[in-house]
Structures are given as structure tokens and as C-alpha cells.
Amino acid sequence: MKRSLFLALTMLAGVLLAAANEQPAPVPTTGELLYARKCGICHAEGGTGTIMLGWRLGREQAVLAKRTDVAAEYVKAVVRSGLNSMPAITRVEVTDEELSAIADYLARDTDPGADPDE
Amino acid sequence: MQPVLPPSLSLAEFDRALKSFVKVVGDQWVLATDVDRETYLDAYALGDGHDHAPGAAVAPRSTEEVRAIVRLANEHMVPLWPVARGKNLGYGAAAPVMPGTVVLDLSRMNRILDVDAKFCHCVIEPGVGFFDLFNHLQDNKIPLWMSVPANAWGSVIGNAMDRGIGYTPYGDHTTKLCGLEVVLPTGELLRTGMGAMSGNKARLHYQFGFGPSWDQMFVQSNFGIVTQAGLWLMPEPEATARVRIELPEPEDIGWAIEALADLRRRDVIQHNIVLGNYLHNASVFSQRAEWYTGPGALPDSVSEQIMARYNMGWWSFALSLFGYDGAVRSHMDVVRRAIEPRLGKELQFEVWHRGDPIKRSAAGIPTVLPLQIVNWHGGRGGHVGFSPVMPPDGASALATFNRCKARFVEYGLDYYTSFTMGHRHISNVNMIIYNRDDADMVRRARSLFVRLVDDAAAAGFAEYRTHISFMQSVAESFNFNDHALLRLNERLKDMIDPSGILAPGKSGIWPKRHRRAQ
Numbered sequence: 017m018k019r020s021l022f023l024a025l026t027m028l029a030g031v032l033l034a035a036a037n038e039q040p041a042p043v044p045t046t047g048e049l050l051y052a053r054k055c056g057i058c059h060a061e062g063g064t065g066t067i068m069l070g071w072r073l074g075r076e077q078a079v080l081a082k083r084t085d086v087a088a089e090y091v092k093a094v095v096r097s098g099l100n101s102m103p104a105i106t107r108v109e110v111t112d113e114e115l116s117a118i119a120d121y122l123a124r125d126t127d128p129g130a131d132p133d134e
Numbered sequence: 135m136q137p138v139l140p141p142s143l144s145l146a147e148f149d150r151a152l153k154s155f156v157k158v159v160g161d162q163w164v165l166a167t168d169v170d171r172e173t174y175l176d177a178y179a180l181g182d183g184h185d186h187a188p189g190a191a192v193a194p195r196s197t198e199e200v201r202a203i204v205r206l207a208n209e210h211m212v213p214l215w216p217v218a219r220g221k222n223l224g225y226g227a228a229a230p231v232m233p234g235t236v237v238l239d240l241s242r243m244n245r246i247l248d249v250d251a252k253f254c255h256c257v258i259e260p261g262v263g264f265f266d267l268f269n270h271l272q273d274n275k276i277p278l279w280m281s282v283p284a285n286a287w288g289s290v291i292g293n294a295m296d297r298g299i300g301y302t303p304y305g306d307h308t309t310k311l312c313g314l315e316v317v318l319p320t321g322e323l324l325r326t327g328m329g330a331m332s333g334n335k336a337r338l339h340y341q342f343g344f345g346p347s348w349d350q351m352f353v354q355s356n357f358g359i360v361t362q363a364g365l366w367l368m369p370e371p372e373a374t375a376r377v378r379i380e381l382p383e384p385e386d387i388g389w390a391i392e393a394l395a396d397l398r399r400r401d402v403i404q405h406n407i408v409l410g411n412y413l414h415n416a417s418v419f420s421q422r423a424e425w426y427t428g429p430g431a432l433p434d435s436v437s438e439q440i441m442a443r444y445n446m447g448w449w450s451f452a453l454s455l456f457g458y459d460g461a462v463r464s465h466m467d468v469v470r471r472a473i474e475p476r477l478g479k480e481l482q483f484e485v486w487h488r489g490d491p492i493k494r495s496a497a498g499i500p501t502v503l504p505l506q507i508v509n510w511h512g513g514r515g516g517h518v519g520f521s522p523v524m525p526p527d528g529a530s531a532l533a534t535f536n537r538c539k540a541r542f543v544e545y546g547l548d549y550y551t552s553f554t555m556g557h558r559h560i561s562n563v564n565m566i567i568y569n570r571d572d573a574d575m576v577r578r579a580r581s582l583f584v585r586l587v588d589d590a591a592a593a594g595f596a597e598y599r600t601h602i603s604f605m606q607s608v609a610e611s612f613n614f615n616d617h618a619l620l621r622l623n624e625r626l627k628d629m630i631d632p633s634g635i636l637a638p639g640k641s642g643i644w645p646k647r648h649r650r651a652q
Contacts (some may be wrong), residue, residue, distance in 0.1 A: 057265060057287060057502055064506050071421060071509070096169050101508040101515045103177030103227065106220070107165055108193040108241045 047121025050114050051081065058102070068101060084126055087118035093117075137166065138187040139215050140234035141648060151210035151236075155192045158202040163242070166190035174220070174237050176229040176602070178508065178516030179570065180580045185548045186229040186602055188215065191237035197317065197361040203238065204359070205321040211368050213475060214238045215637050216293025216359045218260035223285055224565075225296065225507065226602030231639030232648065240289075243361065244650065251276050254367050255312065255338045260291040260360060264500040272492075277370040279497045281305045284408075286500030291363050295353055297599055299554070302498045303404035304368045305458055306556065313337045314349055316364035319631035324358070338364040354599070354624075356637035357630050373459040374496035375466055375483040379473065380447030381409075386476075387449055387535055387553065388528035393472045394555055395526035402455075402468050405496075409451040410552035416440045417507040417550060417567065430546040454496035459487065507550070510538045511569035519602075521563045522595035526555060534562050537589060542566075545582040547575070561598060587611060599648075602639075609642020624649065 044052075051059075058065030059080045069076035077083060092115055098104035110118070139148050155164045165174075174191050175183040189212075194200045207214050213235040220228030220239060228237055244261030249270065250641075255280075258267065264286035271278055281300030283293055294307035304310050313329040324330075324351045329337035341349070352358045381390055390409060397403040408414075413432075416425075426436045441447065455465045466483055474481060486495040493499065508515030524530055531553055541566075542549035550565040564586060568579040583604060590596060591611045600608045612619050623643045627634075634645025 058505075064503050067506060068509050072512075096173060098177060100513055101505070103223070104173040104175070106173040106191070106228075106239065106241075107170060108163070108191070108239050109219075111162070 020071050045117075045121055047117035048081075049117075050110075051118045051121055054105075054110050055080070055118065065102065072100075077084065080122055083122070086126055087128070088123040088126075090114075091119035091122050094114070137171065137531060137565055138184075138189050138234045140211075140232070140236075143211065143234070144374065147210065148212065151212040152190055152192075154206045154210065155203055155236075158199055158206065159192060159194050160554065160555050163193040163195075164190065165193070165239075174228045174239075176227045178223055178227070178518065179229070180516065180568070180576050180603060181570075181584075183622060184231060185233065186226065186231065188228075188230055188237045189234040191228075191239050193239040195242045196321065197243075197315065200238070200240070200243075200317050200361055201321045201323060204319065204635070207236070208320060208633045211633060211635065212236055213635050213638050214359075214525045215640075216240060217261055218289030218295070219287075221263075221285070221288030222292065222296060223287070224519055224601065225599065229602060230637070231602045231605060235638065236427060238359065240359075240361070246270050247362070249276055249278070249367075250338070251273075251278060253339065254278055254369050255364055256367060257338065257362060257364050258290060259362055260289055262290050264290055264293075268498075268500050271367075278367040279304070279370055280367055281310070282498035282500045283307075284357055284504040285501050285502055285507075289634050290365065291360055294363070294365070295360060297354060299406050299556070300498050301405050301408070301452075301454070302368060302496065304366065305498075308350075310354055310365050310366040311349065312341050312366055313364040314340070314352060314360050316352055316360055318358050319356075319633070319636040326352075329364075351626075354641050356640035356643055357626065359636070368456075370488060370497075371456045371458070371462075372488055373462045374454055374456050374486045375462050376454040376467075376486075376496045376546060377481045377483045378450065378452050379477065379481065380435035380445075381449040381451075381477075382447045384411075384448045384535065385532060386447070388532040389476050390449065390528075391526055391531045391553065391555070391560065392449075392528040393476065395560075397469065397472055398526070398555060398557055400490050402465050404456060405454055407451050407453060407555040408552050409449050409555070412437055412441050412444075412446060412448055412450075413548060413550040414552055415444065415450060417510040418504060419444070419506075421512060421583060422510050422548070423512065431543045432548045452477060477637060480625075507565070507567055510548070510567045511572070513572075514570040515567065516570050517565050517567045518583060519563050520566045520583055520590075521554075521561045521597055521599065522586075522590040523598045524560050524562060524595050526558070526560045531560060531562070534593070534595075537584065537593075538562070538564050541582060541585055541589065543584070545578045547578060547582055562595075566574055605639060606642045 061079055066078045095105045095115055152164050174188045194203055214232035215235040216238040217228045219241050240260040243259040245259045246262055247257040264282045267280055267290055281302045281304040283298045283300050294311050297308050299305050313327040316324045327343040328334045328340050330343050375499055426432050455462045470481055475538040481533055538609040539549050552563045554561045554563055566579045568575045587607055596611045597608050609620055627643050628646050631645055638644055638648045
């Protein structure tokens with residue numbers, strides 16, 4: 017519980033910091049909206065997927081949407097195959113078209129030449 | 135890769151069936167690639183899951199499409215396994231009992247058809263998830279509360295149809311359904327309750343209709359496909375109070391069950407209570423390797439360390455009170471009188487009033503955080519629960535606890551347990567958590583489950599719900615008068631589903647054409 021309390025405080029600090037540096041919010045892309053709706057249940061800050069990634073890769077790598085080392089094709093492979101305790105996601109739950117948009121959103125800051133391990 | 139075929143169907147016959155499905159739903163919604171089949175496997179399977187591999191999946195958008203698919207399944211003798219959203223994790227998720235069965239994925243039928251704030255009910259399709267309904271109520275500022283299960287990723291209707299539970303006064307989900315729309319295994323459309331009368335205006339107000347009421351026949355069964363349901367929602371109360379209680383010793387479960395059962399029977403406490411052991415929380419907030427890397431079950435000395443770190447007891451549970459402010463405060467006093475003398479300290483209630491942030495209330499708020507437990511061992515985790523129903527008797531609960539703990543130790547698996555208290559019963563949820571990539575651990579988990587079924591049967595108890603791998607053995611444990619209930623279910627199955635196409639093997643009920651093979 018101490019761990020979860022720490023996470024909650026970290027998240028709160030992030031929210032307060034964002035408010036202090038308030039600037040016009042960028043318009044969310046379709047991929048960003050889809051990611052929030054389809055993946056956010058687990059992968060938003062404080063979510064179970066975020067906690068699990070934090071344990072495995074460290075807190076800096078825990079929030080998928082902030083990563084700069086995930087390739088689009090890797091995202092697609094993980095979603096369809098599952099990874100560790102993440103179940104595979106069907107083409108009914110997230111269509112191929114939706115998955116492409118989500119993958120492009122997550123890979124937006126990734127160097128295409130990078131060799132991601134996650 | 136060769137697809138897994140239903141028994142007695144050739145590849146050509148199966149392909150013809152899938153092509154006929156395409157004509158109904160379109161090419162995109164018949165899912166038959168290798169990757170598709172893999173995505174419908176049980177993510178927490180005891181093993182690779184291929185013993186329950188689907189042949190394909192088909193995803194209709196409407197009741198009419200469901201009916202068309204069912205008629206074609208009869209014509210082509212293709213078995214269908216209906217799932218609402220396929221998130222029944224721990225019970226098989228979307229995977230069928232019989233390999234080769236085609237998953238009928240109803241996720242696309244996700245409309246919230248009506249929400250009535252005055253009468254406190256809604257009409258929804260099976261693809262509506264707990265998050266969907268919660269967000270709809272919140273976004274539209276509708277003052278109705280819903281009950282959610284521990285893992286809220288799934289479907290509202292799907293959970294109710296499997297007798298899932300939540301933790302508010304509306305937590306017995308099946309009992310809050312009011313009127314089902316059902317496609318029968320021959321494709322015929324039926325409405326239950328008052329909805330059996332065309333244009334009836336009370337179908338969401340009275341559950342039973344006239345004459346025999348068949349709603350329960352479609353729960354945990356393979357007698358029909360629910361395509362729509364009415365659901366009662368809870369009017370937002372004026373106040374709630376909640377308190378978390380820690381019980382330091384394993385033996386405390388005895389008096390706690392006695393005290394809480396009395397409060398439940400008197401409706402002072404109106405919700406299902408989960409009394410979980412220390413691992414219930416520790417497996418969410420930490421991983422096993424932080425505590426212990428040796429062989430066998432976690433030693434008691436390590437358990438003590440876990441409890442000390444998190445400042446929690448051997449058992450923890452949350453109590454909530456709902457209603458008008460005066461009633462809530464009055465019930466707080468009743469709870470204090472029942473619990474504090476045994477606990478030896480004052481209960482610290484958190485009181486919420488209408489208008490305060492909902493997160494501070496005792497409302498059902500969807501989360502998937504409890505899924506963290508499958509990460510306990512690291513790697514590809516899974517869990518399966520064995521949950522016999524028992525009387526809410528302290529001595530019996532304590533005896534069960536001692537017996538089950540010894541079994542977990544015998545099989546070298548960490549003892550994760552809880553007693554969920556319903557209105558008139560308790561369920562002893564024994565959660566077996568395993569690493570799917572550790573073949574020996576998976577074997578021990580499976581053996582432990584079978585042993586727990588036998589132990590419980592010998593003690594006079596059986597499960598209320600189970601994983602697809604164990605439906606047969608649990609159904610067979612209901613053996614009064616040479617399995618009279620199972621024989622009745624089979625007779626009904628043969629009458630209502632003469633082609634035997636709907637969910638063969640669900641809850642141990644097999645249609646005639648597949649029965650002999652079992």
C-alpha cells in the first residue's frame with residue numbers, strides 16, 4: 017500500500033505540475049483518443065498496466081504514452097499476441113485500423129531506427 | 135496452421151459455414167486467421183490453452199444478425215460459444231469448453247438503449263462494459279449508481295449471466311436483471327417476464343411476468359443467447375460511510391463471520407463483503423520475489439513480514455453503509471457495537487454526502503487493479519478460483535480455512551483466499567495464482583484445484599461458478615439422485631437445442647450429439 021500511495025502522490029505531483037505550466041492543450045489525435053478509450057483502463061497513469069511496466073522496466077518507462085522507444089509494429093505485435101500478464105486483444109475489440117492509429121500515436125516520438133526492447 | 139475443427143466437421147464443411155457467416159456480418163467480422171484464434175484463447179489458461187482452442191470467431195452487430203448466424207449454425211452443424219465481451223478472466227475468458235467451437239463475440243452489440251433516471255433502470259446490450267455504463271451515467275450526470283465486480287473490464291450483462299457480484303446493495307447482479315431478450319438455439323426470439331407481452335409498459339418494473347419465469351434458465355446455461363436485458367440501478371443515496379477493518383489473527387475469521395452474518399441478515403450491512411487474507415492485497419501491491427524465492431508455499435514467517443510492511447492483518451475487509459444520513463449514522467453505531475469489542479479498537483468511518491467527490495463514496499467505480507495479482511510470479515501469470523458456497527458459520531469457515539491452507543502448502547502454492555459474504559451464504563474463494571511458463575507449477579495448480587473440488591464435496595459444499603476446464607467435474611459433484619439435475623438439463627438441452635449447436639459443455643451440459651464423446 018505504501019507503494020500505491022507513492023504512485024498516487026507521483027501522479028498528483030504530475031497533475032499539479034501540468035496545471036502550473038498551463039498552455040493550450042493540443043487537440044488529441046484519433047490515435048490518442050482511441051488509446052485513451054481502448055488502452056487507458058490499464059495503461060493510464062496509475063493503471064495496472066502502468067504499475068506492471070514500472071516494476072519490470074522502471075518508473076521512467078512505465079507510462080506507455082510518454083515513451084520514446086516503442087515502434088508501431090512492436091505495439092501491434094504486443095496487442096495481438098499479449099505480453100506477460102497482458103491478454104491478447106481481438107480484432108473485434110480493437111480493429112486493425114484502430115490499432116494502426118494507436119500504434120502510430122504511441123510511436124510518434126520514437127526514432128524509427130531505434131531497437132526497442134519493450 | 136491447420137484450424138481446430140469442431141468434432142465431425144471436415145475443413146471444407148467448416149469453411150462453407152464461415153463463408154455463410156460472412157454473408158451475414160461481412161468479411162471483417164468473421165475472424166479465422168491463426169492470430170485471431172490465438173486472441174480468443176484463455177489468457178490465464180492452465181497450460182497453453184489449446185485444449186479449449188476456438189475454431190474461429192464471428193461478431194454480429196444486431197439481434198437479427200445473431201438470429202441469422204444461429205440459423206446458419208444449425209444448418210451447418212457448427213457449434214457456437216457466445217461471449218458478451220470475453221473478459222471472464224479466471225473462468226476461461228472468451229474460450230469455449232469444446233475445441234473448434236466458434237466464438238460468437240457480442241462485443242459489437244454495445245448500445246445503451248435506455249436509461250431512466252426516474253425509475254432507476256436501464257436497457258443495455260451485452261457488449262456494454264462496466265466502464266461504458268459508468269461513464270455514460272457520469273457524463274450525463276444521471277444520479278444512478280451501478281454495482282461493479284472486482285475486475286470491471288467485462289460486460290455488465292455477461293457478468294450478471296455468470297452470477298458475478300459487486301459490493302453495493304445491488305451487488306447480486308443476476309437478481310437485478312429485469313427482462314431478457316433471448317435468441318433460442320433454433321434462432322427464435324423470446325422476451326421474458328412482462329416483456330413476453332408485445333408493447334407491455336411494465337417490463338422493466340416486474341421481474342416475473344405470468345406463469346413460469348424462465349430467466350434463471352438462461353443463467354450459466356447453454357439454452358439461449360441474451361441479446362438485450364433490463365437492469366435495475368441504484369438511486370444515488372444521500373450518504374455513505376465506509377471503513378476498512380484489519381483482523382490480526384487467522385482465527386479471527388470465525389467471530390467475524392458470525393458477527394457480519396447477523397448484520398447481513400438484519401440488512402444493517404446491505405452489500406457483499408470480501409474478507410481477504412494478507413495475500414489478497416500483497417499480490418496487488420508487490421511481487422513474490424520481493425518476499426521469497428524459495429521452494430514451496432510462502433512460509434508463515436514471510437507472511438508476518440508482509441503484514442508488518444503493509445500494516446495489515448491476516449484478514450482485511452471493507453464495510454459500507456448506504457442510505458439517508460440519519461440511517462447511515464444509526465447503522466454506524468450498530469456496526470461499532472458488533473465489531474469494536476472484539477476488535478479492541480475504534481472503527482474509523484469515512485462518511486460521504488451527496489455532492490462530495492464520488493471517489494470518496496462507497497459507490498461502485500470500475501477498476502481493473504485486482505488483475506495485478508497475475509503478476510505475482512512475474513512472466514505470464516494466470517489465476518483460477520475455486521469458490522464453494524457455504525453457510526455463514528464461523529466454525530465451519532475456520533475449519534475450511536485450515537483444510538484449504540494445508541492443501542495449498544501440500545501442493546507448494548501460495549495460499550490466497552477470501553470469504554465473500556452474501557446475504558445468506560459465504561463463498562470461500564481460493565485463488566490459485568500461477569506462472570503459466572512453469573509447467574510444474576501449472577500441473578500442481580491443476581491438481582490442487584481437483585483436490586479442492588473433492589475435499590469440498592466430501593465436506594458437503596460445491597462451487598457457484600467455475601472455469602471452463604472444470605465445468606464437467608463441478609457439474610458432476612451435484613449428484614443427488616444419480617445426477618437428477620444434470621439429467622434434467624440434458625433433456626432440456628436436447629429439446630431446446632436439437633442440433634446441439636449452442637455452447638456444448640457449458641456448465642457440464644452436453645447436447646446428445648457430443649455427449650457420448652464425453
